[in-house]
Amino acid sequence: MIESLEDLNEIAQKKLCAQGDCEDEIRVCIGSSCASLGSEDLSKEIAQKMEQEGLQKRCRVKGVGCNGLCSEAILVSHQKKGATSEDLYTNIEASQADDFIALLQNKKDLKEKLYDLQQAFFFKQKKIVLENAGYIDPNDIEDAIAHGAYQALFKVLDTMEPKDVLDEIKQSGLRGRGGGGYPTGLKWESVAKVHSDTKYIICNGDEGDPGAFMDRAVMEADPHKVLEGMSIAGFACGASQGFIYVRAEYPIAVEKLTKAIKQARKYGLLGKNIGESGFSFDIDIRLGGGAFVCGEATALIASIEGGRGNPRQKPPHLSDHGLFAQPTVLNNVETLANIAPIIQKGAEWFKNIGIPSSTGTKVFALTGHIKNTGLVEIPMGMSLRELVYDVGGGASGEKAIKAIQTGGPSGGCIPEEHLDISVDYDSLKKIGSIMGSGGLIVMDESSNMVEVARFFMDFCRSESCGKCVPCRVGTTELTDLLDKFVAKKASKSDYELLKNMCEVVKESSLCGLGQTAPNPVLSTLKYFEEEYLEGIADD
Amino acid sequence: MLPTNDDRYKMVEKTMKKLGYERSALIETLHTAQETFGYLEIDALKMIAKRLRLPYSKVYGVATFYHFFRLKPKGEHTVVVCTGTACYIKGANEILDKFEKKFGIKAGETTSDAFVSLLSARCVGSCSLAPVVIYDNKVAGKLTSQDALDKLEETLS
Numbered sequence: 063m064i065e066s067l068e069d070l071n072e073i074a075q076k077k078l079c080a081q082g083d084c085e086d087e088i089r090v091c092i093g094s095s096c097a098s099l100g101s102e103d104l105s106k107e108i109a110q111k112m113e114q115e116g117l118q119k120r121c122r123v124k125g126v127g128c129n130g131l132c133s134e135a136i137l138v139s140h141q142k143k144g145a146t147s148e149d150l151y152t153n154i155e156a157s158q159a160d161d162f163i164a165l166l167q168n169k170k171d172l173k174e175k176l177y178d179l180q181q182a183f184f185f186k187q188k189k190i191v192l193e194n195a196g197y198i199d200p201n202d203i204e205d206a207i208a209h210g211a212y213q214a215l216f217k218v219l220d221t222m223e224p225k226d227v228l229d230e231i232k233q234s235g236l237r238g239r240g241g242g243g244y245p246t247g248l249k250w251e252s253v254a255k256v257h258s259d260t261k262y263i264i265c266n267g268d269e270g271d272p273g274a275f276m277d278r279a280v281m282e283a284d285p286h287k288v289l290e291g292m293s294i295a296g297f298a299c300g301a302s303q304g305f306i307y308v309r310a311e312y313p314i315a316v317e318k319l320t321k322a323i324k325q326a327r328k329y330g331l332l333g334k335n336i337g338e339s340g341f342s343f344d345i346d347i348r349l350g351g352g353a354f355v356c357g358e359a360t361a362l363i364a365s366i367e368g369g370r371g372n373p374r375q376k377p378p379h380l381s382d383h384g385l386f387a388q389p390t391v392l393n394n395v396e397t398l399a400n401i402a403p404i405i406q407k408g409a410e411w412f413k414n415i416g417i418p419s420s421t422g423t424k425v426f427a428l429t430g431h432i433k434n435t436g437l438v439e440i441p442m443g444m445s446l447r448e449l450v451y452d453v454g455g456g457a458s459g460e461k462a463i464k465a466i467q468t469g470g471p472s473g474g475c476i477p478e479e480h481l482d483i484s485v486d487y488d489s490l491k492k493i494g495s496i497m498g499s500g501g502l503i504v505m506d507e508s509s510n511m512v513e514v515a516r517f518f519m520d521f522c523r524s525e526s527c528g529k530c531v532p533c534r535v536g537t538t539e540l541t542d543l544l545d546k547f548v549a550k551k552a553s554k555s556d557y558e559l560l561k562n563m564c565e566v567v568k569e570s571s572l573c574g575l576g577q578t579a580p581n582p583v584l585s586t587l588k589y590f591e592e593e594y595l596e597g598i599a600d601d
Numbered sequence: 602m603l604p605t606n607d608d609r610y611k612m613v614e615k616t617m618k619k620l621g622y623e624r625s626a627l628i629e630t631l632h633t634a635q636e637t638f639g640y641l642e643i644d645a646l647k648m649i650a651k652r653l654r655l656p657y658s659k660v661y662g663v664a665t666f667y668h669f670f671r672l673k674p675k676g677e678h679t680v681v682v683c684t685g686t687a688c689y690i691k692g693a694n695e696i697l698d699k700f701e702k703k704f705g706i707k708a709g710e711t712t713s714d715a716f717v718s719l720l721s722a723r724c725v726g727s728c729s730l731a732p733v734v735i736y737d738n739k740v741a742g743k744l745t746s747q748d749a750l751d752k753l754e755e756t757l758s
Contacts, residue, residue, distance in 0.1 A: 351667025
């Protein structure tokens with residue numbers, strides 16, 4: 063049981079000393095991409111062979127969460143004793159355990175697999191949310207503690223009042239990372255000032271946006287960061303119960319979170335009277351069922367309450383009438399993962415990263431026709447061009463990049479010539495896209511933008527919950543219309559109807575799903591109008 | 602009648618008990634039921650409705666709302682084609698088309714001999730491996746449509 067900061071530090075020290083007995087460390091990425099290529103077996107086999115060779119005192123092996131460079135899976139890094147940086151080996155096969163044994167025995171080097179860490183992919187990133195991803199074993203709370211987990215929670219419990227926490231978060235300028243960009247401090251404050259015996263903190267881990275896996279990586283690689291952020295939110299707002307709503311399609315994330323919660327309870331970091339402070343907080347997991355609309359706040363709550371994920375009209379807002387009709391804070395995984403670092407290092411430190419209107423960093427999942435697909439965390443205010451060409455390494459094939467898409471089915475396409483804008487909430491909105499939760503899909507010249515627009519509209523059509531007419535009927539009609547354009551059978555009047563209906567669906571839908579569903583069409587109409595016009599048959 | 606002495610029902614009962622037979626336990630209970638039975642059979646839905654004091658229509662409504670829940674048993678083999686954006690950009694639709702033609706069924710259906718279930722997923726979160734197909738829980742990525750067909754043969758043989 064951890065009852066004080068001293069106890070926490072003692073565990074960290076003990077763990078670090080125990081680790082000091084080994085000279086080297088080998089870290090095998092067991093994130094989704096690497097795991098699907100068999101990295102877990104590789105990790106086990108290396109450990110087993112080390113024991114056979116009597117190397118276990120020289121080196122320890124651990125499975126770690128995603129390091130980000132998923133396109134080069136499997137990733138294995140080797141940290142030599144005393145070295146400040148690691149050797150990262152990429153494109154490793156699951157059958158290469160023997161090579162690492164030979165490496166440790168200095169019988170072989172793996173130079174051809176060694177990755178140059180001086181590349182822009184690494185040095186242009188700034189890691190806050192993902193600082194521990196790729197370094198700690200997500201199955202071991204003591205490893206997380208040795209890397210600084212729960213320090214912020216004890217700082218809050220020992221030295222701060224709820225109001226101090228609210229002030230710190232407000233001052234940091236942190237905005238919601240789920241896409242909306244609402245200031246987190248204000249959201250918390252509106253719940254903190256409501257008088258109620260029962261309040262809830264919900265973590266939205268329902269990442270339904272196809273092509274995005276940021277939250278999944280955070281939950282799988284560093285689950286304690288999310289738990290700690292929720293506990294601090296509970297302290298600041300006066301809540302004692304939290305829920306993590308996570309997709310059932312993410313079984314590894316569910317497993318890691320479940321394990322993390324169990325361990326945190328065992329160590330007294332969740333539960334009654336945490337650290338003898340009188341503050342109690344516990345967290346339960348609720349599984350989603352794969353419905354995109356459940357990313358919407360009121361729909362998510364309806365789902366936790368056991369019903370269909372139908373959204374409702376707001377107000378009343380969640381701060382008054384949330385889960386089980388109680389005041390509720392709903393934050394995205396990435397938002398909550400920012401909390402502990404802000405408390406630990408201060409609002410001033412956080413404000414110095416990014417730009418004044420969008421502080422801190424943002425995690426992006428780079429996918430599509432781009433060389434370095436994977437997960438990156440960059441300071442806000444970096445230009446999209448830098449993100450795509452430097453960090454992302456540019457186009458993957460021979461064709462040039464045509465456009466990028468942010469914000470998934472709710473976002474928009476941005477043509478190549480606009481890539482010089484800065485990555486922040488307001489700039490992206492200005493040119494007809496949104497920050498979104500962080501999916502960034504790169505498309506080269508081979509992509510047909512009308513087909514892309516239809517893909518997203520069809521997605522919204524099948525994900526519409528059916529409660530309001532503009533969304534239910536509108537997305538169906540729009541999909542049919544776009545089919546005509548793709549088949550090059552549309553008429554001039556179809557073109558007018560398309561534009562018109564986009565406006566109607568946008569203006570009159572009940573919730574965010576319908577209100578933003580036309581965005582991919584509107585933005586491609588704006589920047590790639592000629593592709594729509596090509597689809598018009600002469601009438 | 603319900604085989605209440607069936608151990609699988611005990612698992613479902615356990616989940617409901619853990620959550621105090623609250624109505625909000627419905628989705629968690631459906632997850633457990635699907636995990637233990639492989640799919641949500643109508644009898645199980647009726648039992649859950651009774652135990653949670655919910656109308657059967659509500660339970661059925663929830664079970665059919667979420668993509669994750671299945672009301673029919675899966676085939677001997679399951680093939681899931683991811684149709685998320687990253688996979689779509691890299692040709693997932695072509696793969697799905699080929700599979701649909703091969704079996705003469707649509708995504709979401711099972712062959713009449715209950716041999717193969719063909720499913721499409723909204724996104725399995727392995728976007729850097731796009732396009733991705735999951736053959737009997739084994740993820741295969743960066744596939745051409747020919748690779749995908751070859752792997753399919755391998756899985757079914």
